Amino acid sequence: MSLPHAILTALLEKPSSGLELTRRFDKSIGFFWSATHQQIYRELGRLERAGHIRALPSAAPTRGGRKAYEVLPAGRAELAAWTAASDEPRPLRDALPVRLRAAAVVGTEGLADELTRHLELHRRRLADYRAIAARDFPEGPDAPGDARTRLQHVVLDGGVRMETFWIEWLGEALEAVRLIETSGED
Amino acid sequence: MSLPHAILTALLEKPSSGLELTRRFDKSIGFFWSATHQQIYRELGRLERAGHIRALPSAAPTRGGRKAYEVLPAGRAELAAWTAASDEPRPLRDALPVRLRAAAVVGTEGLADELTRHLELHRRRLADYRAIAARDFPEGPDAPGDARTRLQHVVLDGGVRMETFWIEWLGEALEAVRLIETSGED
DNA sequence: GAGTCCATGTAATTGGTTACATGATTCC
DNA sequence: GGAATCATGTAACCAATTACATGGACTC
Known part of the structure; x- marks a missing residue:
């Protein structure tokens, strides 16, 4: 149940249309709570019906036209309540460890390539994050700055x-798989 | 689409009934791909219909009776294919970073307690993992051992x-939140 | 005015969650 | 033989994914 709250947060940071939100999700808040444009439009509809956001009056209400939304006081209150509420971490579901365990039973054939590919993906994403950090927080982690900046x-x-x-774990996994394959235990 | 494969892996490691699988998920493979008993029963039905597993003949087919399953060759082949296949990491969805960003906009009220609670949860889980490691892999990470053991x-x-x-990240987050609250910027 | 992209959606399906139902077994 | 628990399931719902649809703007 976090998508509506992620959207409220994004809209408070800056009022936006559905497509703008989609783009911002792709390169910011969506790193931690991803969403497709279909999800976002559906959720915008719900939030509007619930009275948590409203379309900015300037926007054209036609089908193909842009519609920008802003957060209403009720939406901000809802977001504050959610932020403070107690909530369990959602159960983990990641396929790679499962695949490693499966490989322990049916063999590692083809697995090293896949691990290498994932390693590369994560290396690229790490580089992206570092680039964003250098751009948005050039003063480093211990700089003073305001509360909002520090939390972000x-x-x-x-x-x-x-x-x-x-990256560290995939490196360890790759090493293990290669060791098994070269020693011919497979 | 990994639940059936997690189940196939578990069944190859040891043929089991639905409840046994549920218990094993709760303390082993389910750390990485969690599932409830309802999901497991549904998936067992599908896997049986697909010819990937079968109920062991010794089992009583009554409603309340235990039914143990074993993996058929087709199921093993399916699992091997899945292990080697190329598959994208599923998009991340975690509420805590979203809540931090929300707090950056609506205030950190109540957040420190929640972060502390999560920190404690993760500490406990880390202790669990270390206990399992000490029990199942007493010789440490660089011990020889067979391929299966090393991968597990x-x-x-x-x-x-x-x-x-x-634990490290939550510590950092807590420190930032406390700094903000004591300096009265909130 | 045909073709392409932009922006907002709808529809169908799948996977996961929550709540409930029912037969078998055990324990007193 | 009644209560509690074990084990296997069903049903309803909700969130996410995938595929497709439609109106408008811009481009040649």
Whole structure:
């Protein structure tokens, strides 16, 4: 149930149309809560019906026309309540560890290539995060700055740490798979 | 589309009934691909209809009775194909970074407690993983051992690394939130 | 005015979650 | 033989994914 709250956050940062939100999700908040444009449009409809956001009056209400939304007080209140609420972490679901365990039973054939490919993906994403950090937080993690900037920096740093985790672990996994394949145990 | 493959893996490791699978998911493979008993029963039905598994003949086919399943050659082939196939990582969806960003806009009220709670959850889970590692892989990561054991160890070590990541990041986030709250910027 | 992209949607399907139902077994 | 628990399921719902549809703007 976080998509509406991710959208409220994005709209508070800057009122936007559905497509603008989609683009911003692709390169910012969506790193941590991804969403397609279909999800976003559906959720915008719900939020509007719930009275949490409204279309800016200047927008043309035609089908093909842009519609920009802004957050209403009720939406901000809802977001504040959600931020403070207690919520369990959602259960993890990642295919790669499962594939490694499957390979432990049916053999590692083809797995090294796939691990290498994922390693490369995560390396690229880490580079992206670092580029964003250099652009948006040039003063580094311990710079003073206001509360908002520091929190956003912490979030981005979470992305950096996460990708670093993947890169290290995939390296370990690759090493193990290669060792098994060269020693011919497979 | 990994649940059937997680189940095939578990069944290859050891033929089991639905409830046994549910329990094993709760303390092993489900750390990386969680599933409830309803999902598991549904998937067992599908896998049986697809000819990938079959109920062991010894099992009683009554409603309340246990039914143990084993993997058929077609199921093993399917699992091997899936293990080697190319597959994109599924998009990330985690609420905590979103909540931090929301807090950057609506304030950090209540967030520190929640971060502390999550930190404790991850610490406990890390301790669980380490206990399992000490029990199942007492010789450490560089021990010789067979291919299967080494791969399983790599998977578990992924869990350890993952929890370590969370603990470190949550620590950083907590520090930032506390700094903001004590300096009264909120 | 045909073709292409831009922007907003609808529809169908799948996977996951929550709540409930029912037969078998065990324990007193 | 009644209650609790074990084990297997069904049903309804919701979120996410995939594929497709439609109106408008811009371009040649």
